[in-house]
Amino acid sequence: MATPKKIVRPLVGLSASVLAMTFLANDGFALNLKEAKTPIHYECQTTLSGGLWQDEKTGEWMSGKVLPHSEKYRMTLERFDDTKGQRKKDCLEEEKRTGGPKYKNTDFCLTFKASREETRYCMITASSSVAGGYNNFLCPLGRIFFDSDRLYGVKTDSPEFVELSPGLATTASKFSCSRLDR
Amino acid sequence: MKHCERLSVLSLSFCALLAVESASALDLRTVVKDLYYECRTEMSAGLHKDPKSGKIEATVFQSDPSDRWEMKLVRLKSQDDIKKVPHACGSEREKRGSYFPKIFYDDFPEFCKIDTFTSEGHTLVRAEHCELTRSVSSNQRYNAIACGLGDTTFFDSDRLFGIDGNNAISGFGDLASKIVRSASVSKFVCQRLDR
Numbered sequence: 001m002a003t004p005k006k007i008v009r010p011l012v013g014l015s016a017s018v019l020a021m022t023f024l025a026n027d028g029f030a031l032n033l034k035e036a037k038t039p040i041h042y043e044c045q046t047t048l049s050g051g052l053w054q055d056e057k058t059g060e061w062m063s064g065k066v067l068p069h070s071e072k073y074r075m076t077l078e079r080f081d082d083t084k085g086q087r088k089k090d091c092l093e094e095e096k097r098t099g100g101p102k103y104k105n106t107d108f109c110l111t112f113k114a115s116r117e118e119t120r121y122c123m124i125t126a127s128s129s130v131a132g133g134y135n136n137f138l139c140p141l142g143r144i145f146f147d148s149d150r151l152y153g154v155k156t157d158s159p160e161f162v163e164l165s166p167g168l169a170t171t172a173s174k175f176s177c178s179r180l181d182r
Numbered sequence: 183m184k185h186c187e188r189l190s191v192l193s194l195s196f197c198a199l200l201a202v203e204s205a206s207a208l209d210l211r212t213v214v215k216d217l218y219y220e221c222r223t224e225m226s227a228g229l230h231k232d233p234k235s236g237k238i239e240a241t242v243f244q245s246d247p248s249d250r251w252e253m254k255l256v257r258l259k260s261q262d263d264i265k266k267v268p269h270a271c272g273s274e275r276e277k278r279g280s281y282f283p284k285i286f287y288d289d290f291p292e293f294c295k296i297d298t299f300t301s302e303g304h305t306l307v308r309a310e311h312c313e314l315t316r317s318v319s320s321n322q323r324y325n326a327i328a329c330g331l332g333d334t335t336f337f338d339s340d341r342l343f344g345i346d347g348n349n350a351i352s353g354f355g356d357l358a359s360k361i362v363r364s365a366s367v368s369k370f371v372c373q374r375l376d377r
Contacts, residue, residue: 099277122241131250172228172365
């Protein structure tokens with residue numbers, strides 16, 4: 001009787017892992033942001049980036065692929081009405097500037113937390129990958145698009161940097177995330 | 183520049199230099215008449231989705247130097263001026279409403295940037311609302327503008343170049359699986375047209 005136990009235990013462990021992973025993946029795919037409880041926390045990382053930058057020594061402009069940032073950062077998606085404090089103020093300001101839709105269940109605030117915190121006004125929207133589901137969000141002024149099914153987003157940096165610092169790059173980048181609170 | 187018309191080639195060159203210098207010295211706060219430029223994309227890079235593999239790649243895009251467009255900057259001084267420019271400029275201004283009051287300030291001018299692309303008899307017009315800003319080159323002089331709802335375009339009237347950040351939203355949204363699009367940033371260079 002000892003032999004079957006030895007076989008069964010790893011099998012049970014494996015099945016549980018596979019099942020759990022399937023549920024996790026499925027959970028990610030099935031997220032309907034209209035109904036989802038917030039805040040939703042993600043850990044993200046830039047995986048691909050291309051754009052323009054100015055050489056600080058020569059002043060020459062360069063274009064090309066930019067090395068991805070290695071550091072990870074936190075991204076939190078929160079329903080507009082549930083957002084509080086400074087985040088709410090920043091989000092509200094952007095909502096006004098966007099002339100946002102002001103629908104209770106589609107208005108969201110997105111906060112990036114790396115070396116500094118940045119909050120953007122976003123609206124959730126449907127994608128072609130899930131029929132009838134609201135699984136994407138768009139942040140118009142932050143120029144961010146995120147697909148919560150495929151767990152990746154695209155962000156275009158503001159060219160305002162030209163006024164601030166000539167050495168910085170302006171880029172279009174892809175970032176990938178993992179859900180933290182399941 | 184009318185006094186340059188009858189001069190020799192050498193003098194004309196000098197006049198051209200003067201024209202460039204004059205373009206460099208623009209203070210956008212005092213501009214009254216419309217400004218015309220001819221522009222072309224000099225370099226462009228960003229992300230692109232491969233139509234076959236569906237993979238997103240970081241790419242340097244090729245730009246055609248012969249592909250040019252006209253950029254017109256119209257000074258907005260009143261609601262009447264807004265009625266004369268494409269609708270997009272007025273609606274963008276309204277969306278920025280919280281800090282763009284109904285009144286117009288003489289020393290903080292607003293502009294409507296109208297890009298006209300012409301190709302094989304077709305004309306495409308893009309208009310954006312712009313606000314005055316400064317660039318690092320100007321020693322705190324107001325010589326640049328930031329345009330679009332998310333300040334997606336920057337143009338430096340001294341150095342005659344701009345940066346356009348294409349909106350990521352249009353790049354990888356709902357239609358991404360069907361249509362190949364890109365999210366990119368590009369640098370465009372312009373020359374002043376005297377009209």
